[in-house]
Amino acid sequence: MKFAAFVLWQLSLFAFGEEYIVDPGPQYKATKGEVWPKPNSQVKHDTYFIVRPQLFRFKANDSSGCFVLREALIRYSNIINDHYGIIAENLETVDHEFHKKTWLADKNYLGSLSSLDITFSEPCNDKEYPKLNMDEKYQLNITKEAAVLKAATIWGILRGLETFSQLLYIGNEQLSLRINTTSIVDYPRFTHRGLLLDTSRHFIPVRKILTTLDAMAYNKFNVFHWHIVDDQSFPYVSVKYPELSDKGAYYRKQIYSVDEVQQIIHYARLRGIRVMPEFDTPGHTRSWGVAHPEILTACEGNFTGKLGPIDPSKEIVYDFLEGLFEEIHETFPEEYVHLGGDEVGFECWKSNSNITKFMAKNNIFDYFSLESYYVQKVINMVEKLGSKSVVWEEVFSNGVKLPSDTIVHVWLNSSTVSEVISSGKPALLSACWYLDDLDMGGDWQKYYSCEPNNFARNGTQRKLLLGGEACMWAEAVNEHNVISRVWPRASATAEKLWSNENITTVDEATLRLEEHACRMNRRRIEAQPPNGPGFCLGRGEF
Numbered sequence: 321m322k323f324a325a326f327v328l329w330q331l332s333l334f335a336f337g338e339e340y341i342v343d344p345g346p347q348y349k350a351t352k353g354e355v356w357p358k359p360n361s362q363v364k365h366d367t368y369f370i371v372r373p374q375l376f377r378f379k380a381n382d383s384s385g386c387f388v389l390r391e392a393l394i395r396y397s398n399i400i401n402d403h404y405g406i407i408a409e410n411l412e413t414v415d416h417e418f419h420k421k422t423w424l425a426d427k428n429y430l431g432s433l434s435s436l437d438i439t440f441s442e443p444c445n446d447k448e449y450p451k452l453n454m455d456e457k458y459q460l461n462i463t464k465e466a467a468v469l470k471a472a473t474i475w476g477i478l479r480g481l482e483t484f485s486q487l488l489y490i491g492n493e494q495l496s497l498r499i500n501t502t503s504i505v506d507y508p509r510f511t512h513r514g515l516l517l518d519t520s521r522h523f524i525p526v527r528k529i530l531t532t533l534d535a536m537a538y539n540k541f542n543v544f545h546w547h548i549v550d551d552q553s554f555p556y557v558s559v560k561y562p563e564l565s566d567k568g569a570y571y572r573k574q575i576y577s578v579d580e581v582q583q584i585i586h587y588a589r590l591r592g593i594r595v596m597p598e599f600d601t602p603g604h605t606r607s608w609g610v611a612h613p614e615i616l617t618a619c620e621g622n623f624t625g626k627l628g629p630i631d632p633s634k635e636i637v638y639d640f641l642e643g644l645f646e647e648i649h650e651t652f653p654e655e656y657v658h659l660g661g662d663e664v665g666f667e668c669w670k671s672n673s674n675i676t677k678f679m680a681k682n683n684i685f686d687y688f689s690l691e692s693y694y695v696q697k698v699i700n701m702v703e704k705l706g707s708k709s710v711v712w713e714e715v716f717s718n719g720v721k722l723p724s725d726t727i728v729h730v731w732l733n734s735s736t737v738s739e740v741i742s743s744g745k746p747a748l749l750s751a752c753w754y755l756d757d758l759d760m761g762g763d764w765q766k767y768y769s770c771e772p773n774n775f776a777r778n779g780t781q782r783k784l785l786l787g788g789e790a791c792m793w794a795e796a797v798n799e800h801n802v803i804s805r806v807w808p809r810a811s812a813t814a815e816k817l818w819s820n821e822n823i824t825t826v827d828e829a830t831l832r833l834e835e836h837a838c839r840m841n842r843r844r845i846e847a848q849p850p851n852g853p854g855f856c857l858g859r860g861e862f
Contacts, residue, residue, distance in 0.1 A: 350834035353489035353499065356811060357540055357818035358832070359506040369433035369462070371488060371497045373401045377435045386444030388474050391590050396481050399843060403490065403497045433499060436467045436484060444474045449653040450542060450594045452786070457507035460484060462499055478592040479506070479540055486839065490857065510772070510787030512748060513817040514543030514596070515810055518791075520550035520607070522798035523574035530587050535807050535845045537591035539814035544588055545658065545789055547598045548576065551606035556581070560647050561611070561640075568607040581651060589653075596710070597652050599644070600660025602630035602694055615640055617675065619668040628668025632694035633678035642701055649705045656727065657702055661695055661720075662712035692720040699726060710748070716740055727786065737775035741784040749775070749788035753813045755806055756793040762850045764833065765826055767812035773821055787817050807847035808837045 355362070378393045442455075458471040458480035469480045483504060491498045515536055517524065533544060548556045554568030555575045565575045576584075588595045609616040609627050615637045617628035630637055648657060666687040669675050675690070684690050699709050703723060710727040711720075713736050722728070728740045729748045740747040752770035759766070767790070776782040790806075790813040797805050811833060815823065823829075830851060838856035840847040 349831065350838065351831045352835065353487050354832045354835060355483050355486045355504075356832055356836040357815035358820075358823050358829075359483065359504045360509075360820050361505040363503045365501040367428045367430050367464070368498045368500045369430050370491075371400070371433050371499055373403055373497060375432075375434055376400060378438060379435050380438040381440075382438075382444065384444055386474060387446045388590055389438075389444060389477060392478055392481055396485050399485050400488065400497075402842065403488065430464060430501070433462070433467055436469055438469045438477060438481075440471045440474060440477050442473050449589055450475060450592050451655060452594075453511050454542075454592075456540075456542070456592070458483070458504075460502070460504040460506070462487070462502045464501065475592045476507075478537070479508075482538060482540060486836075508540070508542075508818045509820065510785070510817045512543055512787035512789075513541050513814065514545045514748070514787070514789035515541050515806070515813075516545040516547055516598075516750070516789050516791040516793075517802075517806075518547040518550065518794040519555060519576075520547065520553045521794035522802075523553065523555055523570055524794065524802055525799050526576070526580050526584065528799050528802060529584055531803055531845065532806065533584070533588050533591055533593055534843070535803070535810075535840060535847075536593055538840055538843065538845070539811050540818050541810075541814055542592055543594045543596055543789065544584075545596050545598060545791075546584075547600070547658075547793075549599060549607060550604045554607040554610070558644065558647060560643050563611040564608060567611040578651075585653065594654050595652060596654050596656050596658055597648060598658035598660055598710075599648065600658070600662065600712075601641070601698065602632060602691070603662065603664040604660060605630050612640065617668045617672050619671050620673060621671040623668055623671050626668065628672075629664055630694070631672070631675065632669075632690055632697075633675050638697060638701065641698060642705075645698075645702050645707070646705055649702075649707050655708055656710050657707045658710040658729070659695070659698055659702065660712055661691075661715035662731070663714070664691055688718045691715075691718055695720045699723065713740070716743075716745065729789075731791070734770070734775060737772070737785060738777070738781075741776060741781040744784070746784045746786050748786055750791050753788060753790040753810075754793070755790055755809055756796060758796075758805070762809075762848075762852075764809045764812040764850055767809060768816065768826060768829060770813075770816060771821065771824075772816065788813070790814075803846045804848040807840060807845055808833055808850050809848075811836060811850075 378397065380389060380393065382389050454475045455473045456475050456479050458469060458476040460469050460480050460483055469477065469484060471477045471480055483506065487499050487502060488497055517532060536544065553570045554564045557565045557575050557577050559578060569575045585595045605616060606627065613627060615630055617631040619626040619628050669687055669690065679690060684693060695715055702709055708725055710729055713728055713730045713732055716722065716728045717736065722745060727746045727748055729750060730736045730740065731750045734749060734751040737747050737749050749772050753767050772785055772788055773782060776785050790810040792802065792806050833850045837847045837850045841856050
């Protein structure tokens with residue numbers, strides 16, 4: 321070996337002996353080949369295989385030519401191949417034969433792993449979309465005899481492929497890609513594991529939404545809650561009411577066209593992610609009124625000249641909404657639509673003389689009841705079209721009579737979850753996972769400390785707690801910082817919703833999250849550092 325090459329090799333060992341090293345000491349060294357979110361059951365051994373990316377193959381028992389599987393295998397083959405670039409840089413400077421002898425002398429070395437066998441029992445229907453209560457369980461066994469991934473459904477296979485990709489790590493000598501012998505039985509604790517992204521306060525381009533969906537798949541999230549419109553802008557292009565985006569979007573190019581919406585839905589489906597749209601009413605609708613001021617409340621008295629929430633006293637409002645929600649039902653394959661219902665200010669309603677007359681005529685004695693009248697009509701309308709509803713917690717707290725399958729989304733006070741599920745209604749939790757609530761440094765620990773089941777008293781109530789969502793509202797984020805603000809902070813929520821309830825040790829999670837943040841960086845997700853000083857091993861291509 322040439323002296324210069326030897327020096328470079330020694331320096332590489334010194335600098336990159338671990339995947340991620342954080343000053344000041346070894347207590348913060350990242351793990352190697354650990355999985356995020358942590359599997360429910362895993363037995364890992366010291367014995368290991370070397371994986372040669374250019375020779376490795378996935379072998380599936382799929383006779384139907386499942387498109388979702390085919391696309392997944394291409395993605396994960398590319399992820400594995402990306403490791404090779406890091407290894408190849410070091411291979412140029414070392415004595416190959418010397419290291420082959422070193423591996424052969426290692427009692428834990430089992431040789432090369434050339435393939436992963438993939439089997440699933442239920443047919444893969446290329447028209448099927450992810451849904452609530454889909455089966456995501458999988459088994460993954462890497463043994464001396466074989467490497468096998470099994471699941472009942474394609475959705476379980478997707479989760480297992482992600483886990484397999486995370487088990488791979490670069491050896492300390494920086495010349496090999498390794499995977500330890502491992503046995504995993506894994507499944508999610510909650511069926512709804514979501515990320516809300518607001519695309520109204522700042523427009524988020526499609527490419528950033530697709531990057532978000534990639535990162536969601538890397539964290540085993542399965543619901544993209546698309547808060548697509550709000551007071552500030554209406555970027556959704558409606559076929560029936562194109563004037564809504566023509567006049568209500570920030571700018572003529574800051575819109576989501578029909579084709580782009582379908583692109584996002586398709587991209588999400590290939591990753592086992594539901595796209596649940598939110599069209600929040602009767603409040604948060606100022607942008608709707610730019611094109612259709614007649615559907616909003618005309619304020620009077622001290623508020624004359626201003627427009628308030630949607631006017632619940634006008635029949636034309638419900639005709640308009642029926643047309644819009646019919647289109648939404650046809651556009652989004654998702655069975656649930658989020659109807660919002662939060663933060664409805666009553667001042668404008670109180671000032672409007674027509675609303676006052678309407679309330680007297682219909683024996684509506686307070687404005688909570690007026691809101692209830694409106695929300696119930698919209699829920700009935702949506703259910704008649706074939707969709708189910710999700711509403712924010714104020715709708716429940718204000719006493720609206722909800723259908724039994726309407727989901728209540730808790731965002732103000734986590735304890736409201738107990739009230740919702742005690743009443744027999746299904747619930748989602750977000751109150752403790754607001755990502756726009758930013759603290760100094762790595763603040764993921766506060767999200768990691770939130771345990772959903774603390775608000776459920778028994779097994780019956782736990783069944784009604786469907787899961788939750790991390791929420792990124794966009795007042796202070798745009799396309800330039802949204803990815804780094806969300807990740808890896810949302811990863812904490814992902815693990816609380818997937819992993820076993822007894823996975824609570826922050827110190828252990830800290831080390832795995834260091835590795836996972838670097839893993840996402842290598843996959844071109846601009847995740848911010850989760851903890852303190854350090855660096856990621858990579859080629860700097862993201």
